Amino acid sequence: MLEAMPSAPVTTEQMNLRVSDRQQAGPAPFESWGRYPSYGANVIPLHWQSDFSAIAPSLLNGALPVGMGRSYGDACLLKDGNLLVTTGMNRLIEFDPESGLLTAEAGITLAQILDFAVPRGFFLPVSPGTKYVTIGGAIANDIHGKNHHMAGTFGRHVMQFELMRSDGSRRLCSPTENSDWYAATIGGLGITGLITWATLRLKPIVSRLIEYEGIQFHGIDEFLALTEQSKDIEYTVSWVDVTSTGKNFARGIFMQGDHSQKRDTLTPSPKPKLVFPFDAPGFALNRLSVSLFNTAYFHKQFSKRSVSIEDYEPFFFPLDKVLHWNRMYGKRGLLQFQYVIPWEHAKEGTVAILHEVAKSGLASFLAVLKAFGDVPSPGMMSFPKPGITLALDFPIKPDKTFPVVHRLAEMVLEFGGRLYPAKDAAMTARQFQAFYPQWQQFSRYRDPLLTSSFWERVTGDTPAS
Numbered sequence: 177m178l179e180a181m182p183s184a185p186v187t188t189e190q191m192n193l194r195v196s197d198r199q200q201a202g203p204a205p206f207e208s209w210g211r212y213p214s215y216g217a218n219v220i221p222l223h224w225q226s227d228f229s230a231i232a233p234s235l236l237n238g239a240l241p242v243g244m245g246r247s248y249g250d251a252c253l254l255k256d257g258n259l260l261v262t263t264g265m266n267r268l269i270e271f272d273p274e275s276g277l278l279t280a281e282a283g284i285t286l287a288q289i290l291d292f293a294v295p296r297g298f299f300l301p302v303s304p305g306t307k308y309v310t311i312g313g314a315i316a317n318d319i320h321g322k323n324h325h326m327a328g329t330f331g332r333h334v335m336q337f338e339l340m341r342s343d344g345s346r347r348l349c350s351p352t353e354n355s356d357w358y359a360a361t362i363g364g365l366g367i368t369g370l371i372t373w374a375t376l377r378l379k380p381i382v383s384r385l386i387e388y389e390g391i392q393f394h395g396i397d398e399f400l401a402l403t404e405q406s407k408d409i410e411y412t413v414s415w416v417d418v419t420s421t422g423k424n425f426a427r428g429i430f431m432q433g434d435h436s437q438k439r440d441t442l443t444p445s446p447k448p449k450l451v452f453p454f455d456a457p458g459f460a461l462n463r464l465s466v467s468l469f470n471t472a473y474f475h476k477q478f479s480k481r482s483v484s485i486e487d488y489e490p491f492f493f494p495l496d497k498v499l500h501w502n503r504m505y506g507k508r509g510l511l512q513f514q515y516v517i518p519w520e521h522a523k524e525g526t527v528a529i530l531h532e533v534a535k536s537g538l539a540s541f542l543a544v545l546k547a548f549g550d551v552p553s554p555g556m557m558s559f560p561k562p563g564i565t566l567a568l569d570f571p572i573k574p575d576k577t578f579p580v581v582h583r584l585a586e587m588v589l590e591f592g593g594r595l596y597p598a599k600d601a602a603m604t605a606r607q608f609q610a611f612y613p614q615w616q617q618f619s620r621y622r623d624p625l626l627t628s629s630f631w632e633r634v635t636g637d638t639p640a641s
């Protein structure tokens with residue numbers, strides 16, 4: 177079956193670009209989700225796949241394709257360069273309900289795909305913690321979700337895509353055709369070329385509902401035991417309280433779920449109505465307020481185990497309920513920090529890092545712990561590998577946050593792990609090059625026009641002109 181149809185437009189509230197920003201004279205600010213760093217850039221919307229090659233010869237100071245700006249740091253920024261916003265390039269191209277293969281332009285968001293696919297009995301093969309990301313962004317960071325231990329990364333479900341270079345050449349990339357370009361572009365940080373469209377394999381579902389179980393745990397040993405017991409459950413993820421010490425050290429809630437197999441109506445999701453209305457003052461999120469929140473969150477589940485049936489929206493995308501929730505961190509923004517440490521040192525590394533965070537006096541509100549499985553990532557630069565991953569967020573306090581995050585990154589290095597570029601604004605060039613020793617081999621695939629502030633920061637590569 178061939179279905180070509182426009183998807184519902186992305187609203188300015190969903191984008192990380194506000195109407196007031198668009199009306200300002202001069203370069204419009206395009207913020208990443210962490211709101212740090214903040215750089216001026218020339219924001220150019222792309223509407224058609226051919227727009228890129230048409231404008232490329234006239235672009236000075238380099239360019240970077242961007243999606244929804246849901247990366248936290250500077251992977252989606254280019255200081256004083258050109259940001260090519262792809263969200264206008266969001267058409268559905270083809271769908272086969274027999275195989276679940278969906279082809280769409282790269283600027284379509286996962287939210288738009290779900291609106292189309294769920295009523296037809298299909299779901300995303302891999303879902304990150306927000307549905308407001310484009311498939312171009314999902315491929316370029318080779319994102320992962322709660323089913324990594326079974327499904328691997330997003331890139332594994334991308335059957336093929338087209339890569340357009342700034343010289344106008346187009347390559348069809350798949351595991352068998354231009355396979356080196358396929359591997360370089362999945363997790364390729366947006367600098368190998370513009371992904372114009374991609375084909376994904378969706379998975380069948382019969383219900384919107386998730387059979388959920390939440391289990392309280394105390395300490396990393398209990399977390400690891402639960403991980404082992406839940407190997408056959410499709411989705412697992414844990415929240416961990418990083419402010420508690422003593423007998424409550426590393427307490428958390430292990431959350432697991434499977435798609436319900438009971439046939440049900442498959443309606444599209446309602447649109448979110450809540451918007452975080454203002455930039456909270458810098459002191460709002462402090463160690464005391466976060467530790468009070470953490471205690472309340474841990475005890476919101478009264479018993480050790482709780483079982484329920486819930487809609488997929490709060491299970492996969494709890495934070496999407498409030499648009500612009502990042503304003504809660506105030507104008508200075510937040511630093512995200514996500515590592516993976518391989519199994520050999522995963523437990524000792526995670527315990528040491530949790531102690532260091534507790535000692536630092538910094539508070540992390542959204543601390544997410546998960547075990548990555550051993551399904552290989554298809555990208556040359558993909559972040560996930562087997563081991564423990566922990567994602568932390570820290571409000572930016574200039575004198576305090578950066579030294580702590582630097583120390584944590586050094587610990588990750590010592591334990592043989594690496595950090596996630598999509599969630600980084602602080603790793604040094606030395607750290608990046610040790611985390612990703614293949615970076616020089618990868619840089620041979622970089623498009624001469626394309627670069628990012630992240631890439632320049634961690635490689636010292638000079639911008640294209």
Ligand SMILES: Cc1cc2nc3c(=O)[nH]c(=O)nc-3n(C[C@H](O)[C@H](O)[C@H](O)COP(=O)(O)OP(=O)(O)OC[C@H]3O[C@@H](n4cnc5c(N)ncnc54)[C@H](O)[C@@H]3O)c2cc1C
Pocket residue numbers: 209240241242243244245246247248251252262282283303304305306308309310311312313314316317318319320321364365366367369370371372495598628
């Ligand atoms: C609340 C929240 C939860 C998250 N949870 C997860 C999670 O669970 N797992 C996870 O892995 N990530 C997670 N992320 C990070 C997010 O999934 C990634 O940063 C994702 O890449 C963002 O997609 P985007 O469309 O916003 O892309 P952007 O952030 O705008 O860009 C990301 C990268 O993609 C490149 N790019 C974008 N479009 C194209 C294109 N058409 N062609 C070539 N390159 C392109 C850009 O150059 C950039 O390098 C989360 C982020 C948020 C805010």
